[in-house]
Amino acid sequence: MRYNEKELLALSRQPADLAAELGMRAPKKGNVVKRRLVKLVANFLFYFRTDEAEPIGALLLEHCRVTKEESSGFSISFLEDTERKYRFECWSEEQCQEWMAALRRASYEFMRRSLVFYRNEIQKVTGKDPLEQLGISEEARFQLSSLKA
Amino acid sequence: MKLNERSVTHYALSDSPADHTGFLRTWGGPGTLSTPSGPGRRCWFVLKGNLLFSFESREGRAPLSLVVLEGCTVELAEAPVPEEFAFTIRFDAPGVRPYLLAADGPAAQEAWVKALSRASFGYMRLVVRELENQLRDARQSLALHHGSLWKAGASRCKSQAPNHCFRGLENGHSAPNDSNPVGLPDCSRPSGWASAEWDLQGPANLLLGRGQSPVSPETSCFSTLHNWYGQEIMELRRGWLQRAQRGTLELENKNRP
Incomplete structure (x- = not known):
């Protein structure tokens, strides 16, 4: 699969929603912990060598699971292979919680569900569809039916 | 740069809702350097969130290409082939050529432009x-x-x-x-x-x-x-x-x- 790498590189240079130097262990690297600059932008998590401008890699955060690991750490795994884990080590428990919370909300699928939830709640309170007023009530991505429980 | 491609492919094929789908003519996906010419190639496109996937056919099990739709604008354009309704996805990144795509009719063109321009x-x-x-x-x-x-x-x-x-x-x-x-x-x-x-x-x-x-x-x-x-x-x-x-x-x- 080809993808627009240059554009993705441009995205990695955008202001981060969250960024920090964390310890990182890639799935197959066993116990080798590398210090990486980790940067959350939109629904992508970029990781960099601390002295390089270009990221080593990017993780698309759709259909992922964020799990607490021991000693101020967390891991990210993906639905297609939950055994394959990207592990991260934080400086403190607090930082770890901050990252886990941010990552769990960093997917388009989560945004979509939030939107449908808010739309529903506003309709309950006001009796009006807020998206109708914004002129986007017909869009497929905003439909209640797109929400699979 | 690496990308978790297996997970991305899995997401592309999963039953999570697609925001728009249809056949479009393409003149080379990401990474192509040549100027669009000739009849191009008809592929099946699936928009999921801010990701636009293309497949060989509707039943395709491996995406041919992925375009991440962040920091782009979508504009109507001229197609190299008459009777096609084209548009481009243009990125504000250095050295990147806009992607030219074309729909079968004006309605499909409009629907795609709308869906893509709101996909970020x-x-x-x-x-x-x-x-x-x-x-x-x-x-x-x-x-x-x-x-x-x-x-x-x-x-x-x-x-x-x-x-x-x-x-x-x-x-x-x-x-x-x-x-x-x-x-x-x-x-x-x-x-x-x-x-x-x-x-x-x-x-x-x-x-x-x-x-x-x-x-x-x-x-x-x-x-x-x-x-x-x-x-x-x-x-x-x-x-x-x-x-x-x-x-x-x-x-x-x-x-x-």
Whole structure:
């Protein structure tokens, strides 16, 4: 699969929603912990060598699971292979919680569900569809039916 | 740069909702250097969130290409082939050629342009934020409306505590074993909202003016909101109690010999 790498590189240079130097262990690297600059932008998590401008890699955060690991750490795994884990080590428990919370909300699928939830709640309170007023009530991505429980 | 391609492919093929699908003519996906010419190639395209996938056919099991739709604009364009309704996806990145695509008819063209131009994560986030604000305002006016009848207001707020509505979600798939289910989208919004403004295009601008939090940026999560409304109600209640107490005292004083 080809993808627009240059554009993705441009995205990695955008202001981060969250960024920090964390310890990182890639799935197959066993116990080798590398210090990486980790940067959350939109629904992508970029990781960099601390002295390089270009990221080593990017993780698309759709259909992922964020799990607490021991000693101020967390891991990210993906639905297609939950055994394959990207592990991260934080400086403190607090930082770890901050990252886990941010990552769990960093997917388009989560945004979509939030939107449908808010739309529903506003309709309950006001009796009006807020998206109708914004002129986007017909869009497929905003439909209640797109929400699979 | 590496990408978790296997997971991306899995996501492309999963049954999570597609936002738009259809056949489009393409003259080379990402990474092609040549100028579009000739008849191009007809592929099946699937838009999922901010990702545009192309497949050999409708039944294709491996995406041919992926375009991440962040920081791009979508414009109508001329196709190298007559009778095609073309448009380009243009990125504001150095050395990147715009992607030329063409639909079979004007209706399909319009639908694609609309869907693609609103596909960015930033746009979605803005709409969510706008609705967050609207819900807060709606609940606030409801609470004020019921201010004189604080009891009614309080019970209504209580019954709408949203904690039960949104469980077990983790980045778009349910996690039955997760001991820490994600609640509502709440306070932990990352600090970098500025980045959402980066890929603002078209309709998103309409939202900006109203999208800014009129009260305080910190009141946009539910637990904060709940406390915030709670405070108002507590205050009303305090006033009411004080008045009631004064009334009782006055009454007592009056009744004193």
